[in-house]
Amino acid sequence: MKELIQRLEQEALREIRAAAGGEMLEAARTKYLGRKGLLTEAFKKIGEASAEERPALGSLINEVKGRLGAALDERTRAASGGEEKAEKIDITLPGAPFRRGRIHPITKTVRDISDCFVSLGFMVVEGPEIETEHYNFEALNIPLEHPSRDAFDTFYLNSRSGTQLLRSHTSPVQARFMEKHKPPFAIIVPGRVFRPDATDATHSFMFHQVEGLVVGDRVTFADLKGVLAIFARQMFGVQTRMRFRPSFFPFTEPSAEVDISCFACARQKHLEGRRCSICGGKGWLEILGAGMVNPKVFKGVGYDPEKVTGFAFGMGVERIAMLKYGISDIRLFCENDIRFLRQF
């Protein structure tokens, strides 16, 4: 009987050691220590032994029960801890999918434009979106009777500190910068502008512009052309040609509107008589306004127009982005449609 119990213990210990996990350990516990387990059965058989042997057998079985219980507990703890640890360092699990964000196409276009001019030595400057009438109009030689000064053409704000408005262009930063700095300098001014236009595919009450201003000793119209030609080629491709059409802006004299050759026509030579959808068959795309700074603007900020000259230009960022990426509706920029934004 004693030997039988000892063999049972050896067998049980072997099984516990060999158990591969929690489930097998639980099975071993039931098999040996359970209510109908082998050790319980052994207890019942003590009655078959002689009266002198019984107490020793009883305590032996209890000792074996204690040792098996302890062995089972230890292995169970090790098994569950081991599983937890393995989980922590399992580098083979596939990662949780992570959606990468994108730069908004307008931000991207502003950055592309800025990068080009910064590489030419321009500095990036910003100005306020709430402007005074003085900087938005007067400092730029825009007279009171000019249509853009009409209350219906500009967002005026009621304020105690004089007439303020949401700037209708980035040009006011020209005067702000010149009042505080001496030439020579070359700046670009990206920023948001506001006009109460009825919204349609090409108009929005809010859009972005990039203004440029270069002032120095003997800055000429040739410099303006050179700088803009580099910009046009970098933005729209090396084969891009440029043309200047005479125009009028109160703050430049002479003034021009600048077109680039339509890159879409050039790419699809096989239009086969159909009109190009980008330029409407004209072959040219208007991209900005420009000119030589009007001496009146220089006088207004205390510069001597006999000593300095300069050129300025202004472009619409949405328009540039729409041309470059073939976007047909300006409203797409503000709709936050992920299917649109994901394409940049």
Ligand code: DAH
């Ligand atoms: N401010 C003009 C506009 O909003 C754009 C512009 C034209 C800016 C000519 C300039 C310039 O600096 O020289 O329509």
